[in-house]
Amino acid sequence: MFGVMRAQAADIDGDGDLDIVACAMVQFKDAEGRPIRPASFPSLVWLEQTAPGQFARHTLEMGGQHLSLDLGDYDGDGDIDIVVANSLGSAPGDAEVWENLRAPHGHPTPSP
Numbered sequence: 001m002f003g004v005m006r007a008q009a010a011d012i013d014g015d016g017d018l019d020i021v022a023c024a025m026v027q028f029k030d031a032e033g034r035p036i037r038p039a040s041f042p043s044l045v046w047l048e049q050t051a052p053g054q055f056a057r058h059t060l061e062m063g064g065q066h067l068s069l070d071l072g073d074y075d076g077d078g079d080i081d082i083v084v085a086n087s088l089g090s091a092p093g094d095a096e097v098w099e100n101l102r103a104p105h106g107h108p109t110p111s112p
Contacts, residue, residue: 001022001024001042001045002024002026002041002042003024003025003026003041004022004023004024005023005024005025005066005067005068005069006022006023006066006067006068006069007020007021007022007023008020008021008069008070008071009021010071010080011080012046012048012071012079012080012082012100013048013102014079014102017049017052018049019046019047019048019049019055020046020047020049020055021044021045021046021047021069021071021082022044022045022047022069023043023044023045023064023066023067023068023069023084024041024042024043024044024045024064024066025043025065025066025067025087026038026041026043026065027065038063039062039063040062040063041062041063042059042061042062043061043062043063043064043065043066044059044060044061044064044066044069044082044084044098045057045058045059045060046058046060060082060098064084064086065086065087066084066085066086066087067085067086067087068084068085069082069083069084069085070082070083071083074097074099075097075099079100079102080100081097081098081099081100082097082098082100083095083096083097083098084096084098
């Protein structure tokens with residue numbers, strides 16, 4: 001994953017093992033020096049641990065600009081949510097909470 005700014009481990013899917021969530025900030029400049037957000041680069045990824053030391057990659061977002069992230073139960077429902085700190089065009093201190101909405105089969109469905 002290109003441009004990773006932070007990665008953290010937590011049990012995102014509630015199956016008893018640690019998964020990994022990583023955020024990235026990728027920025028290029030055009031010929032005039034203006035920033036470009038490349039939509040083709042992952043900016044938020046969940047690596048689901050499917051077996052000890054083996055991970056399935058789930059790209060949650062493409063083209064975002066995240067300086068950092070934190071994991072915790074922000075809505076108090078017992079599962080781990082994701083908070084990302086935004087950059088480039090966002091207000092200072094702007095953050096998004098990706099609420100972990102567990103799907104019936106046990107996998108989370110984060111949504112900003």
